[in-house]
Amino acid sequence: xxKIIRLVFATIVIFMVNSCGMSNLxxxxxxxxxxxxxxxxxxxxxxxxxxxxxxxxxFLSQKILRLNEGNLVVYEDARTDLAYEFDLPIxxxxxxxxxxxxxxxxxxxxHLYAYQLILKDGKILNVIAQQGDTQQLKFVYGLSTAQLxxxxxxxxxxxxxxxxxxxxxxxxxxxAIISKWDIQKVHFVPLVVPLARMSGR
Numbered sequence: 366x367x368k369i370i371r372l373v374f375a376t377i378v379i380f381m382v383n384s385c386g387m388s389n390l391x392x393x394x395x396x397x398x399x400x401x402x403x404x405x406x407x408x409x410x411x412x413x414x415x416x417x418x419x420x421x422x423x424f425l426s427q428k429i430l431r432l433n434e435g436n437l438v439v440y441e442d443a444r445t446d447l448a449y450e451f452d453l454p455i456x457x458x459x460x461x462x463x464x465x466x467x468x469x470x471x472x473x474x475x476h477l478y479a480y481q482l483i484l485k486d487g488k489i490l491n492v493i494a495q496q497g498d499t500q501q502l503k504f505v506y507g508l509s510t511a512q513l514x515x516x517x518x519x520x521x522x523x524x525x526x527x528x529x530x531x532x533x534x535x536x537x538x539x540x541a542i543i544s545k546w547d548i549q550k551v552h553f554v555p556l557v558v559p560l561a562r563m564s565g566r
Contacts, residue, residue, distance in 0.1 A: 462550065466485055481529050
């Protein structure tokens, strides 16, 4: 019982610290919401399909959305079990999850990040990711560079924006999910490790 109380207290403290530079990325009620500190925007997105996966220490939700502009995007929400946490910095985690050759960070502020990933086949993928604590990782991908840059400018007038214009546009709902989660990555790379406060690391 004491361990649970300590875990809840630590979670509250982390939330309070992180809320100083708050960001959010979420999908709810047909709205994809992106927030950086006091600025936020909402995009209408129709849910076309949803997949769920369970890696015992990590629970994954993948939602394929059609934005009002007509293109597809995928929103993914990965949460660890209460006794686990993500082990790596977010940029490294994203590189592993997509098996990217390289990662170009376009934007970073208050735990919200924008990337252009160069994948194994040389194609480029735009990704917005958010990680407010070590137990959850959320990201959306499939945006055009024009969409990505417009969003970043709306959130932060100082945002520089992404450079590469020729990027992956998701066309087919059946092949929209590009991330590559598996047991090997989750447990043996590892993306997820026992929570430091629980394991005494």
